Amino acid sequence: MHLIDRRIGFIFAVFLALLAIGATRAAWLGVVRADDLERAAAVQQEDDITIPAQRGSIKDANGIDLGVSEPAMDIAATPRLVNDATKVAAELAPIIDRDETKILSSLARRDTQFVYLGRGIPATRAERARKLGIPGLEFIPRYRREYPRDWMASQLLGYVGTDGNGLRGLEYTFDKQLAGTDGERRMVKDAMGEPLEIRDTKPVEPGKDVTLTLEADLQDQAEEVLAEVGEKWKPKGATAIVMDPHSGAILALANWPRVNANEPDKAPEEVNVNRAVGTNYEPGSTFKAFTVAAALEEGKVTPDTSFPIGSVLMYADRELRDSEDHGMGSMTVSEIVKYSSNIGAVKIARALGGAKPFDRWIHRFGFGKRTGVDLPGEERGQVLALEDYSGATMGNLPIGQGINVTPMQMMAAYAAIANGGILRAPHIVDKVGTTPTKKPAGKRILRESTAASVRKMLEGVTGEGGTASGAHIEGYTTAGKTGTAEKAINGKYSEEFYVASFVGFAPANNPKLLAAVIVDEPEGDIYGGQVAAPAWKQIVNFALGYKKIRPE
Incomplete structure (x- = not known):
């Protein structure tokens, strides 16, 4: 009987000790680390997403488009999350029109958390790549600059870089007016990562069109x-x-x-x-x-x-x-x-x-x-x-x-x-x-x-x-x-x-x-x-x- 009482007392003592530890831990987390944890929770449960502004068009005197922006995506990867890099490179290369060897080389960089596999991929191609369901890939929306008449007035129009900034010609001179201003969107998620609330925190301002005297x-x-x-x-x-x-x-x-x-x-x-x-x-x-x-x-x-x-x-x-x-x-x-x-x-x-x-x-x-x-x-x-x-x-x-x-x-x-x-x-x-x-x-x-x-x-x-x-x-x-x-x-x-x-x-x-x-x-x-x-x-x-x- 005394043995049973001692065992019950021991278990009770252990329970009290665990309770004390839990209470101390709760007090530590709730008081001392409250601010840090609140910030961490916000990071894990809230996402700020950049909404790219559509670049304005360059038009001739009669409204004919000489330079336009079409929906596109940047495709990035976290290399360590990609299981079979060789297979992924072979599947992805023909879809996004990129060199298979270069994709494989990027995926081999296990020391980094982020690599680009393709920039400014046309939206239709990017969607085909997304449907492959490859783990570790990220699809980032943006716009791609296109010149519908290919060769026409190219030295005059100039061009934009991979980040969408005007680098030459009219694209450079009027970059500020053409570029517009990106917007921001905040997404609140539950513990499972599912969206609970989406709200725009900064409106998108599309770029302005530039109309030329050129015909x-x-x-x-x-x-x-x-x-x-x-x-x-x-x-x-x-x-x-x-x-x-x-x-x-x-x-x-x-x-x-x-x-x-x-x-x-x-x-x-x-x-x-x-x-x-x-x-x-x-x-x-x-x-x-x-x-x-x-x-x-x-x-x-x-x-x-x-x-x-x-x-x-x-x-x-x-x-x-x-x-x-x-x-x-x-x-x-x-x-x-x-x-x-x-x-x-x-x-x-x-x-x-x-x-x-x-x-x-x-x-x-x-x-x-x-x-x-x-x-x-x-x-x-x-x-x-x-x-x-x-x-x-x-x-x-x-x-x-x-x-x-x-x-x-x-x-x-x-x-x-x-x-x-x-x-x-x-x-x-x-x-x-x-x-x-x-x-x-x-x-x-x-x-x-x-x-x-x-x-x-x-x-x-x-x-x-x-x-x-x-x-x-x-x-x-x-x-x-x-x-x-x-x-x-x-x-x-x-x-x-x-x-x-x-x-x-x-x-x-x-x-x-x-x-x-x-x-x-x-x-x-x-x-x-x-x-x-x-x-x-x-x-x-x-x-x-x-x-x-x-x-x-």
């Missing part, structure tokens, strides 16, 4: 023509720009070689550059229009002013010649423009008054600084400082040598001649969301009469006997200027590499369209009249009909 059909034509230039002349690169000279709105901007906007990493870095703003070149004879405009505006010459033109002009220690001897003892200013006389252009610059006034006019036309176009990566060109002029400088600058410009600078300066004397920054973005962008006001640099005189002289270039008679379009008067510039390599002008160009507008007496074609290092021919002018004609002829500009 897809005209852009397509410009790119097709440049592709023909590339095939025929095999140049290093080429650029074509079409613009409304009055508003500065860019209607087309094409680069060659082309790049697939959905696969920019497959193209060399230099090909991804938007040549219209990112390259400098010597303009050659296309620059003569500004030499003439300056002298006209200053009242130093008229279109009928005549200059004696010999076969050679000595300038400092150099001999200056025309590309061909026209056998004319003298030329008027109009004829100097029509036949692109180097000697005549230098004599016009002399009549202007020499280096100081000429330098002032270079800057007045906007050279040596960025135009302010709403595109990233714009170069400012290279203009020699006045104090660095040598004795031969004024034999070079009036004919477009010894100065570097961008295609966009040439467009802005020629627009001032075409529109009656107003220099303004070109632009390509019409509105962001529903808000129109602020359009550049511009400033007058020429009298209307001066601009009209230069336009009339430039008509001769595309007329019979001019250097670009092949740029004439039936039913319209056209005007412009050819350029054939030797490239400077290692401080010397090359006899092998040239830039051929043509800049012009139509109709000449009331320009509605301004266009330029610049071809870098063509093979087989070098002259702007043979290489660039025919391409210009194709583009502008299409644009006149497309924009319903009536024949004269």
Whole structure:
């Protein structure tokens, strides 16, 4: 009996001891560690989920999508939770279009809790992968950037990185407006992990659409023509720009070689550059229009002013010649423009008054600084400082040598001649969301009469006997200027590499369209009249009909 009592007493004592321990533990957890445990419970029972904002679209002037965001997913894994990595890699690779070896390599990293197996997988493919029911995989919703027209305007549009940030082109310049703001959602779960409550704690703000002045059909034509230039002349690169000279709105901007906007990493870095703003070149004879405009505006010459033109002009220690001897003892200013006389252009610059006034006019036309176009990566060109002029400088600058410009600078300066004397920054973005962008006001640099005189002289270039008679379009008067510039390599002008160009507008007496074609290092021919002018004609002829500009 005593033995039974002792056993009962012992069990009771053990029970009291366990009760005391439990009470002490409860007090410890409920008082001392209460805050820590409450936070842990919240972490285990509450999830904050990021809701990605849909990036705004980039559209052409008529609402055609050029860049859009489609639903997608990032697929990640916790490697230690994946049982048969080899089998999983083999099943997953063809579905998500990723290299099987790379997936296997990622799953072999047992020292990490998180690895990406695929970024930006299209939603349909990601759903097929999810249905495999592979343990250890995580599917993270996001958006994937798509360019529906693949090759169109790719250097202009740019691209986004794997994290959805704009890295180049308009995607970079307007990244903040396009991106929007991600939202947040809180999910409260029970002890088994099942959702009890879902509430949005931060609303999603979708990105704003960016609408361009560019017109897809005209852009397509410009790119097709440049592709023909590339095939025929095999140049290093080429650029074509079409613009409304009055508003500065860019209607087309094409680069060659082309790049697939959905696969920019497959193209060399230099090909991804938007040549219209990112390259400098010597303009050659296309620059003569500004030499003439300056002298006209200053009242130093008229279109009928005549200059004696010999076969050679000595300038400092150099001999200056025309590309061909026209056998004319003298030329008027109009004829100097029509036949692109180097000697005549230098004599016009002399009549202007020499280096100081000429330098002032270079800057007045906007050279040596960025135009302010709403595109990233714009170069400012290279203009020699006045104090660095040598004795031969004024034999070079009036004919477009010894100065570097961008295609966009040439467009802005020629627009001032075409529109009656107003220099303004070109632009390509019409509105962001529903808000129109602020359009550049511009400033007058020429009298209307001066601009009209230069336009009339430039008509001769595309007329019979001019250097670009092949740029004439039936039913319209056209005007412009050819350029054939030797490239400077290692401080010397090359006899092998040239830039051929043509800049012009139509109709000449009331320009509605301004266009330029610049071809870098063509093979087989070098002259702007043979290489660039025919391409210009194709583009502008299409644009006149497309924009319903009536024949004269």
